[in-house]
Amino acid sequence: MAQEGILTDFDSFRFSYESNLLKRIESKYGPVPLRDYAEAQNLLESRRRNLLGDAVEITQDLLPEVHGAYGQCLDLIGGGIGLKGRLFVQQSSEYNASVFASSDRFDVLIHSSLLNDFDIGRLKFVFGHELGHVVFGHSRFPVNDILANINGIPQDAAEMLLRWSRATEISADRIGMLCCGNLGNAACALFQTSSGLKEIDENRILRSFRKQYSDLEYHIKNVGTDNRYFRTHPMIPIRFKALELGSLDIIALRRQAAGFSWKGFQHIDRQIAFLLESLDIRG
Amino acid sequence: MELKQKGEEANVGGFNQLMVAMKWTTAADFDLAAAYETKDGQQGLIYFGELGDLNALPFMQLSGDEGQGDKGGDNEEILRITKLDDMNYVWLLCWDYGKIKDGSGARFKDSDVSLSVMDDKGTTHDVTLDTGDMGNVALIATIDNTSPIGAKLVNDSKAGTLKGLNSLQDLMDIISG
Numbered sequence: 520m521a522q523e524g525i526l527t528d529f530d531s532f533r534f535s536y537e538s539n540l541l542k543r544i545e546s547k548y549g550p551v552p553l554r555d556y557a558e559a560q561n562l563l564e565s566r567r568r569n570l571l572g573d574a575v576e577i578t579q580d581l582l583p584e585v586h587g588a589y590g591q592c593l594d595l596i597g598g599g600i601g602l603k604g605r606l607f608v609q610q611s612s613e614y615n616a617s618v619f620a621s622s623d624r625f626d627v628l629i630h631s632s633l634l635n636d637f638d639i640g641r642l643k644f645v646f647g648h649e650l651g652h653v654v655f656g657h658s659r660f661p662v663n664d665i666l667a668n669i670n671g672i673p674q675d676a677a678e679m680l681l682r683w684s685r686a687t688e689i690s691a692d693r694i695g696m697l698c699c700g701n702l703g704n705a706a707c708a709l710f711q712t713s714s715g716l717k718e719i720d721e722n723r724i725l726r727s728f729r730k731q732y733s734d735l736e737y738h739i740k741n742v743g744t745d746n747r748y749f750r751t752h753p754m755i756p757i758r759f760k761a762l763e764l765g766s767l768d769i770i771a772l773r774r775q776a777a778g779f780s781w782k783g784f785q786h787i788d789r790q791i792a793f794l795l796e797s798l799d800i801r802g
Numbered sequence: 803m804e805l806k807q808k809g810e811e812a813n814v815g816g817f818n819q820l821m822v823a824m825k826w827t828t829a830a831d832f833d834l835a836a837a838y839e840t841k842d843g844q845q846g847l848i849y850f851g852e853l854g855d856l857n858a859l860p861f862m863q864l865s866g867d868e869g870q871g872d873k874g875g876d877n878e879e880i881l882r883i884t885k886l887d888d889m890n891y892v893w894l895l896c897w898d899y900g901k902i903k904d905g906s907g908a909r910f911k912d913s914d915v916s917l918s919v920m921d922d923k924g925t926t927h928d929v930t931l932d933t934g935d936m937g938n939v940a941l942i943a944t945i946d947n948t949s950p951i952g953a954k955l956v957n958d959s960k961a962g963t964l965k966g967l968n969s970l971q972d973l974m975d976i977i978s979g
Contacts (some may be wrong), residue, residue, distance in 0.1 A: 555963075566942040579823045702819065725818055729885070764856055767821040767882050768925045776878050777926070778823035783865055790856065 524598030525697070525773060529654045531781055532693060534761075536792035537655075537686035544679045551680075553659045566619050567605075567626055571694035574609040574628060588639050589627075592646040592698040595773075596654060604653065606646075608634055610751035614712045618649040620658040636717055647698025651691030662751070668694070682799050684751040689761045697773055702766040706759055713755040728763075732756040740801050757798060763790050805929045808959035813952060817921035820945070822881040822894060826915040830908065835895040836862060836878035837973055840888050845938070847970050848881070850899075859901050861885035862892070886953060892945040893977050896931065897964075901938035904963030908938040917942050919955060929957050937961030 524577060527534055554562075571575075579586045589606050596602060604618075604625040611630035614637075618627045627649045633642065652658065663686050666677065696705045703721045710724045712715060735756050752759070768787055771779035803812050804910065815894030824834040835849035838860055854863040866878035896915055898908035910931060917929040929979040931945045940961040947953040 645896060660890070703922070723816070726887075757857075760857070763819075763884060767819050767884075767920070767924060769822055771920055774924040774926070776823075776920045776924065777825060777878070778821045778920055780835070780880075783880055786865060787856075794857070 524600065525595055526654075531784075532690075532697075533655055534686050534690040534693065534792070535597075535788050536581050536795055537683060539792070540679060540683040540686055544683060545748070547679075548676050551660055552665075554661045556622070559658070561617055563621040563624060563626070570605075570609075570626055572608045574607040576769075577606045578607055583744060584636070584639060585589065585634060585642065588643055589646050592643055592650055595698055596647065596650050597693055600654075602650070602654070602666065606762070614715070616645050616649050618652050618658070620653045622732060625653050625658075625798075637708065637711065639710040640701070641698050641711065644695040644699040644705045644708040646695075646696035648691045650698070652696030654694065655690050657687045657691070666751070678749075681749060685753040685799075686795070688752050688758065689791070692758055692762055692764060693769060696762055696766060696769045700773055701770060705762050705766070709755050709759055709762075728756055728759040732760045733768060736798065739798050753795070757795065761795065764791050764794075803925075803927045805955065805957040806929060806932065808932045811954050811956040814925070814927060814945075814955045815877070817923065817925075818881040818885065818887075819952070820886065822846050822922045823918045823920075824879045824881075824894075824896060824915065825918065826877050826913055827875060828909065830913075831898055832879075832908075832915060833899055834876070834881055834955075835897060836881055836931070837890050837892045837893045837895060837970070837977060839869075841849075841890055844846045845970055845974065846858060847973065848895035849871050849883055856882060857882045859888065861888070864880055873922055873962075880907065886945070886947055890892070890946070890948050892947070893941055893958075894943045895939060895973070896942055896944070897939040897976075899967075902964045902967055905963065907933065907963065908940075908961075910935075910937065910940050910961055913956075915940070915942070917968065919943070925956070927955055929955070932959040933961050935973075936962035937963045939953045939964055939973065939976055 520659055553692055577586050593602050604627055606626045606627060609628060610630055612629055612632050616629040618625055629645060633645060665680060699705055705729060706724055707721060733752060765787055768779060768784045805812060821863060835847060835928055837847050839845050846860055848864055849863055854860055855866055856863045856881055862881060862883040869909045890953050916932045918926055920926045931942050933940060939960045944956045944958050945953055946956060960979060964972055
């Protein structure tokens, strides 16, 4: 059963590495320019026009189960702050979703392949991930615009921004995990997105991710390449590992179970930050 | 599900991860610990002196000693298990290290120690320590992962006495005794 507004302090749930990287960037290069309110509103309305024109809004009448699942995620995450946002679907065979927010208004877009191929538990992970970007305010930072002009900024600054961008995805994944309620759903959603394969047993997926993470970690730490880690999103096995390590605490928070404490959560968060930073430094 | 009495068990198969919370309110300096045996026969112990690792064998970690000082109140210690695949058994133990050092008995009988075991789907099993045995080490529950069908959580509730934590074998003798 969905609980309303389980999180009252989103910053405590945010991946600490994300906050720390932003502090480091700002202490070294000055404040990151935020998108101003008028620009954000304009972008939102422009995007909405396109969605109303080229996509289809998912309503209770059109797709009750999907709309209901999305509503449960909104209640769980945003019940306390009245989070509201529209959900659209657009035809595409690529597994992808996106969100743009301005203040408390936002629109989520998912591709039709997700609705066709993902079950409700996996869709909740996707919805939660996008809602995570909303509640953590990631749209305020026009990182893609800054990186589009990558030659105009110092390489070190660009790398730090990319590290920050990757860390924001880990924060968003946590909200996805909170919404879908177990590691299996989250891991299967990541696996399906990465591989395109359907109907693989959950335990095989978990074993596959664990092995591939170990291989990737070894490769990053021991094999030199000319390719620096220029990605806005973390590699999928790294996202899995961050979820795997944090999942018990996130589930305990969702269930209000014995064993959850913010102190314990922060302890795990620091371990994940240490792990990701060690990969960032060597990557 | 509640396992209040010694010998009660629950099939908890189908999970990959577990969070174990040991709670007590009575004034006692208890510690949560876990002994384990891997599928290839290796034995080990996770306790306040060896907190473990979530990302490498044994894929379990203690939160640290949070119930220090023989104080009453909401005492709690947490053990997280991120992967159980490689384990045959995990034995969940409670001890009073102060009493182990001098070989005296702990106050298990007068305590309200309980375990809450949550799996990775959020299902919780509560295990109550049900023993009048004298001792300073209590085996509260066993996670038996030897069956291909899935893991079993058993309320074992038995106690024994150690004088010093000299070898893992001493502890294993209590577990198997």
